[in-house]
Amino acid sequence: MFDWDDLRVFLAVARARKLAPAARTLAMDATTIARRLGRLERALGTELFEIGAGERTLTARGQMLLRHAEAAESAALSAVEDVSGQERLLAGQVRLSVAEGFGTWALAPGLAAFNRRHPGIRLDLITASGFLNPSKREADMAVMLARPQRGRLAVRRMGDYRLHLYAAPGYLAQAGTPGRTSDLKEHVLIGYVPEFIFSPELDYLDEVEAGLEASLRSTSINVQHRMIAEGAGIGVLPDFIARHDPRLVPVMPERVEITRSFWLVTHGDLKKLARIAAVGQWLQERIATLHTLSERSAP
Numbered sequence: 001m002f003d004w005d006d007l008r009v010f011l012a013v014a015r016a017r018k019l020a021p022a023a024r025t026l027a028m029d030a031t032t033i034a035r036r037l038g039r040l041e042r043a044l045g046t047e048l049f050e051i052g053a054g055e056r057t058l059t060a061r062g063q064m065l066l067r068h069a070e071a072a073e074s075a076a077l078s079a080v081e082d083v084s085g086q087e088r089l090l091a092g093q094v095r096l097s098v099a100e101g102f103g104t105w106a107l108a109p110g111l112a113a114f115n116r117r118h119p120g121i122r123l124d125l126i127t128a129s130g131f132l133n134p135s136k137r138e139a140d141m142a143v144m145l146a147r148p149q150r151g152r153l154a155v156r157r158m159g160d161y162r163l164h165l166y167a168a169p170g171y172l173a174q175a176g177t178p179g180r181t182s183d184l185k186e187h188v189l190i191g192y193v194p195e196f197i198f199s200p201e202l203d204y205l206d207e208v209e210a211g212l213e214a215s216l217r218s219t220s221i222n223v224q225h226r227m228i229a230e231g232a233g234i235g236v237l238p239d240f241i242a243r244h245d246p247r248l249v250p251v252m253p254e255r256v257e258i259t260r261s262f263w264l265v266t267h268g269d270l271k272k273l274a275r276i277a278a279v280g281q282w283l284q285e286r287i288a289t290l291h292t293l294s295e296r297s298a299p
Contacts, residue, residue: 001043002040002043002044003036003040003043004072006040007040008026009022009026009028009033009036010037010065010066011070012025012026012033013049014056014062017055017057018054018055018056019033019034044061044065046059046061047061048062049062070269073269090120090274092121092122092273093122093140094122094123094124094140094275094276095139095140095141096123096125096126096140096141097126097128097139097142097143098143099145099221100127100220100221101222101238102143102262103125103127104127105238106240106286106287106289107286108125109289110286110289111123111125114282117282118275118278120275121275121278126139140266140267140276141264141267141276141280141283142264143158143263144199144265145199145201145263146199146200146201146261146263152267152268153265153266153267153268154265154266154267154268154271155265155266156263156264156280157263158262158263159261159262159287159288159290160260160262161238161239161240161261161262161290162259163204163236163237163238163257163258163260164236164237164239164250164251164256165234165235165251165253165256166228166234166237166242166250166251167228167234167235167248168228168231168247168248168249169249171188171231171232171234172249172251174231175187175188179252180252181208181252181255181256184208184209184212184234185212188216188232188233188234189205189212189216189233189234189235190214190218190224190227190234190235191204191205191214191216191217191235192204192217192219192224193219194217196219201260204236204258207258208256216232221238224237225241225242225245229245229248234251236258238260240290262287264280264283264284266280
């Protein structure tokens with residue numbers, strides 16, 4: 001027989017793929033994590049991970065155990081939810097994966113109020129390149145730009161936002177104001193690094209005009225915003241970022257308008273947890289603030 005608590009260690013390593021971050025999540029040292037994994041593998045008589053390039057990848061038997069371990073975890077969470085009092089429901093950790101721009105401009109300004117409302121919830125806001133996958137329990141929740149098609153997920157469309165071309169008046173005074181989208185080929189364009197676009201919904205320029213390429217590029221929407229505001233060129237920005245910035249003016253707003261949607265994605269086993277519902281409600285409230293930001297100085 002194996003120690004049931006070793007399943008918790010197994011889940012942490014399966015999700016983090018490395019010992020060090022799993023150890024931090026569990027508040028253990030990496031040596032203990034490795035020892036516990038070895039004990040579990042010996043108890044089950046099989047290897048659960050393959051090690052390569054500094055990461056641990058699940059074997060076929062490891063994938064099989066993952067499904068059962070997540071089911072056990074879900075049952076444990078439901079048991080705590082049913083048995084514990086109401087006071088404990090709004091407590092615990094929630095890991096939320098979001099795009100950098102949304103996290104910076106929509107969520108960060110509301111985090112203080114959220115913490116005052118729910119002091120027992122420890123909210124981890126993850127804005128690394130690429131969304132963490134709730135179906136694999138890399139995150140508890142994610143606000144994505146497209147509806148996922150697979151996985152044990154609860155998905156809800158939260159709302160739309162719009163994007164336009166923006167530039168600094170100084171740049172336009174020097175380089176001229178384009179009148180047609182084809183004119184943009186004669187301008188310095190700012191955008192994402194193509195190889196690092198983690199969602200097709202971020203590939204804006206080709207949607208504006210086929211064949212457009214950015215000559216100044218960054219994986220960060222905040223860096224792009226700063227470059228555009230400093231007069232480096234023309235780029236696509238969400239209205240909730242650009243409309244509040246007096247250094248920016250819209251370019252051809254009547255010709256170019258891009259619409260995107262926010263989708264709230266939650267692992268199906270967690271959707272009934274009170275702390276997950278509390279974060280979801282707060283996210284919907286923060287989505288509403290985007291309309292206020294987008295309406296400022298509208299063209």
